[in-house]
Amino acid sequence: MKKFLSITKKEISLRDHVLFHLLIYTGARKGELLALTWDDIDFEGGSIRLWKTLFQTDGKYLFQTPKTRDSKRLISLDNKTLALLKKWRISHMKEGFANGIKNDGNNLVFIRGDGAPLRLAYLNEKLNILIKKHNLHQITIHGLRHTHASLLFEAGASIKEVQERLGHTDIQMTMNIYTHVTNTLKEQTASKFQKYIEL
DSSP: OHHHHHHHHHHSOHHHHHHHHHHHHHOOOHHHHHTOBGGGEETTTTEEEEOOEEEEETTEEEEEOOSSGGGSEEEEOOHHHHHHHHHHHHHHHHHHHHHTOOGGGSOBSSBOTTSOBOOTTHHHHHHHHHHHHHTOOOOOHHHHHHHHHHHHHHTTOOHHHHHHHHTOSSHHHHHHHHHHHHHHHHHHHHHHHHHHHTO
């Protein structure tokens, strides 16, 4: 993840780098991030409110609230992420003024040059280009969400904490990720022991 984000920092726009950073650091869904407005980010409180998602149908953009209560959530942000969002906000405002973009009155955090929302497929395309160019591990946008959950478990977060952060209605979804991570860690434990014994 560190290698990937160092590549995005150097090679793609600040907007796109911030998007990939948020996918990895929050575990948010792609549609949730593309529906974000600046009002959803609490810089003082250090949190982000995820309560709507972007859909595209017949060439039109729709903002919808999730069907389940658990998908609407407030999650905490680390200082690094907050600093990056502040940097993007300043750049975003400067670009808007320079190009005369009114942001269509929607106050979206991530927009195209003409002020419209980003296409849902955009991030997938960008990710695939970076993977191919740098011969990186194959992963999908949704896979970044799974990775966030896995890293949370490895960092010691509880199942309940991960479930709430990801907005899983069914704890079984969270448990499936947890089982995968714990099995991987068990394998690493055996490997560590073997290496130590053979010293």
